Amino acid sequence: MAEPVFFEEGARVAVLTTQPLDRLLTYRAPAGGCWQGAFVEAPLGPRKVMGVVWGPGEGGFDAAKLRGLSRVLDVAPMRGEMAEFLTRVGDYTLTPMPQMLRLATRAPGLTDPPSMRKIYRLDGAGPERMTEARGRVLEVLRAYGGLAFTLGELAEMAGVTTSVIKGLVKLGAVREEESPRDLPYPRLDPTAPGKPLTDDQRAAADALVAGVRSGAYGTTLLRGVTGSGKTEVYMEAVAETLRRGRQALVLLPEIALTAQFLKRVEARFGARPAEWHSGVTMTERRRLWRMAGEGEAPLVVGARSALYLPFRDLGLIVVDEEHDQSYKQEDGVLYSARDMAVLRASVNAARVVLASATPSLESWANAEAGKYTRLDLTARFGAAVLPEMRAIDMRAEDLPANRWISPTLEAHVRDRIEKGEQSLLFLNRRGFAPVTICRACGHQIACDHCDARMVEHRFLKRLVCHQCGETKPMPEVCPECGVEGKLAPVGPGVERLAEEVGERFPEARVAVLSSDLFASARALKAQIELIAAGGADIIIGTQMVAKGHNFPLLTLVGVIDADLGLQGSDLRAAEKTFQLIRQVAGRAGRADKPGLALLQTFQPDHPVIRAILAGDEDGFWRAEAAERQAAGVPPYGRMAGIVISATTVEAAFDLANALARADAPLRAVGAQLYGPAPAPIARIRGRHRVRLLVKADKGVALQAALRQWVGQFTPKGDTRLSVDIDPQSFY
Numbered sequence: 001m002a003e004p005v006f007f008e009e010g011a012r013v014a015v016l017t018t019q020p021l022d023r024l025l026t027y028r029a030p031a032g033g034c035w036q037g038a039f040v041e042a043p044l045g046p047r048k049v050m051g052v053v054w055g056p057g058e059g060g061f062d063a064a065k066l067r068g069l070s071r072v073l074d075v076a077p078m079r080g081e082m083a084e085f086l087t088r089v090g091d092y093t094l095t096p097m098p099q100m101l102r103l104a105t106r107a108p109g110l111t112d113p114p115s116m117r118k119i120y121r122l123d124g125a126g127p128e129r130m131t132e133a134r135g136r137v138l139e140v141l142r143a144y145g146g147l148a149f150t151l152g153e154l155a156e157m158a159g160v161t162t163s164v165i166k167g168l169v170k171l172g173a174v175r176e177e178e179s180p181r182d183l184p185y186p187r188l189d190p191t192a193p194g195k196p197l198t199d200d201q202r203a204a205a206d207a208l209v210a211g212v213r214s215g216a217y218g219t220t221l222l223r224g225v226t227g228s229g230k231t232e233v234y235m236e237a238v239a240e241t242l243r244r245g246r247q248a249l250v251l252l253p254e255i256a257l258t259a260q261f262l263k264r265v266e267a268r269f270g271a272r273p274a275e276w277h278s279g280v281t282m283t284e285r286r287r288l289w290r291m292a293g294e295g296e297a298p299l300v301v302g303a304r305s306a307l308y309l310p311f312r313d314l315g316l317i318v319v320d321e322e323h324d325q326s327y328k329q330e331d332g333v334l335y336s337a338r339d340m341a342v343l344r345a346s347v348n349a350a351r352v353v354l355a356s357a358t359p360s361l362e363s364w365a366n367a368e369a370g371k372y373t374r375l376d377l378t379a380r381f382g383a384a385v386l387p388e389m390r391a392i393d394m395r396a397e398d399l400p401a402n403r404w405i406s407p408t409l410e411a412h413v414r415d416r417i418e419k420g421e422q423s424l425l426f427l428n429r430r431g432f433a434p435v436t437i438c439r440a441c442g443h444q445i446a447c448d449h450c451d452a453r454m455v456e457h458r459f460l461k462r463l464v465c466h467q468c469g470e471t472k473p474m475p476e477v478c479p480e481c482g483v484e485g486k487l488a489p490v491g492p493g494v495e496r497l498a499e500e501v502g503e504r505f506p507e508a509r510v511a512v513l514s515s516d517l518f519a520s521a522r523a524l525k526a527q528i529e530l531i532a533a534g535g536a537d538i539i540i541g542t543q544m545v546a547k548g549h550n551f552p553l554l555t556l557v558g559v560i561d562a563d564l565g566l567q568g569s570d571l572r573a574a575e576k577t578f579q580l581i582r583q584v585a586g587r588a589g590r591a592d593k594p595g596l597a598l599l600q601t602f603q604p605d606h607p608v609i610r611a612i613l614a615g616d617e618d619g620f621w622r623a624e625a626a627e628r629q630a631a632g633v634p635p636y637g638r639m640a641g642i643v644i645s646a647t648t649v650e651a652a653f654d655l656a657n658a659l660a661r662a663d664a665p666l667r668a669v670g671a672q673l674y675g676p677a678p679a680p681i682a683r684i685r686g687r688h689r690v691r692l693l694v695k696a697d698k699g700v701a702l703q704a705a706l707r708q709w710v711g712q713f714t715p716k717g718d719t720r721l722s723v724d725i726d727p728q729s730f731y
């Protein structure tokens, strides 16, 4: 879209809708006319659908037969740069535009007319007679500190009927107010000074601030060990962005991290920023969507999909923990939020800060190539020093069957308990045991719908498939041979490790951090705060503990199985293991006490383990980069993964083979095709999966070739085809 155009009433306009159609629809502009970019309601058959006026309509239709748009919605029109961004993400990821528009309008009630509504908030003292249901309502209101809710939302969140809330209104414990549907966010004060920075930090902050002042696009990789003050430094760039009247977006990989961050923002700028993630209420989502478009949300903290909010003037995007794999969206539109942040910034003349202690090889290579600026913070702030790292050679440890904590590690944990310090035992496996085997016949219990073994979760008292989420009770008898009482768990998950910890350290207070053990983001937040305040001696965690939580009393990290990530054929196995273990180790010794990280390994001489222990990050990256370059794989070559799925293997292979035979468009650009082959997980949710892999040189216009190639076929029946550009996981 170029400069916005106004269409007089009755003029032909082309409208992009969220309906799965492969073209724009032509309508007449509604009464009062409309701007290009306006969000509109359009009649389609008997229904009304949401759309965006994309441009002038085509002239080919009989004007008398064209339908008029119903009305223009009362939200800020889509800006030209947003339309361009969506188009480019669609082109890059081979996603049809209606699906892109859905991604950009993920807020409920955008078509509702603006109006007043009743909202409910905490008022006065509690009621004289407290009931369990009333208590739950008040608890929700308190938990969201001062926020107000609609009647329906509050009832749902508290799990009560609306009459309970009405009752509390009568008693004066809850106040009912009329309110415009969406209020602007509180103003942030960007003039207040931050903490006095060290010289290192000052230099980095000045460079970021100068970037923001330039008003031009640019990406900076901000590298620094955990605790070196990256957040303090990029907060200076946020402040400068706000001072210039532009908006800033900070992406975090994990909802549980937002609580700490919100507090820091509040301490610095005097108010909380807007939040966007799956834990946010529907009313808040809608409010933020609208306010972002009106420029009334100066700072947004969120998950990857916040990139698609309709910011009026986005000046800065921070991607914290930029190497984190959760930035890759793995279903629906397959995109990397890190890469799309760079794209969004380039169409908005905005800045990007990629922050990490262990950057992705992609970002490292872009910095080496001069595409990104690189800033390094080398020291930890204050007295905190990086933890010492040592291997525990498991071949030399005396460990009984079904035990995973070596005597050496045990002694270190005991020592920490005596000193009143915390230990973290890291095991990247949810549940009790990854495998359940029948000791009579050797059968392993597998999911009925997937090519995956079921994982025992004792906490849930069920077997769970980590692919599809299917659960079933633990059977009494072997489903294969019918023998009773012979089913046994094999290998550890965090729950089983917790059992061992309970036996070895009966006096210790133990906290398990695993995403499946918490019913809500709020419960998880509470647990994290409890741990930070010293409410546990031993923390047992999956990879979610690796992500930036600050536990000041933690001085020991024990990695239960450092070899776990090294198995498998994933091209990023070494990189992921390196990042994960370095991140986890970085949890130790953040405050004034030095930390120690102990890695239990059967391969202490493995090059990756040695690189981790040596802490030679640049050396590791250079070696890894050389290997990838030699293999012509990302970031030195391009890749696309194609997954074809169907209810029968034959149907999936039919399409895959047909595609493989018709590979002329790929050969024309020198791309190579591998496969088809059954996917590593050959069946998920009852659907058989076949994979193809396309590899090409870095400079190749791969999307155009892929579009041409895939476009030769239309999947029939229930066969589905998905293309994943720059795939991160190969399952």
Ligand code: ADP
Residues within 6 Å of the ligand: 195, 196, 197, 198, 201, 224, 225, 226, 227, 228, 229, 230, 231, 232, 233, 381
């Ligand atoms: P990172 O984001 O690199 O992990 P943080 O910005 O969270 O590091 O800093 C780690 C801790 O040190 C935080 O508690 C932070 O407030 C504190 N800190 C960092 N730099 C300073 C500074 N210059 N003055 C005071 N405290 C600082």
Ligand code: ZN
Residues within 6 Å of the ligand: 447, 448, 449, 450, 452, 465, 466, 467, 468, 469, 470, 684, 685
């Ligand atoms: Zn399954």
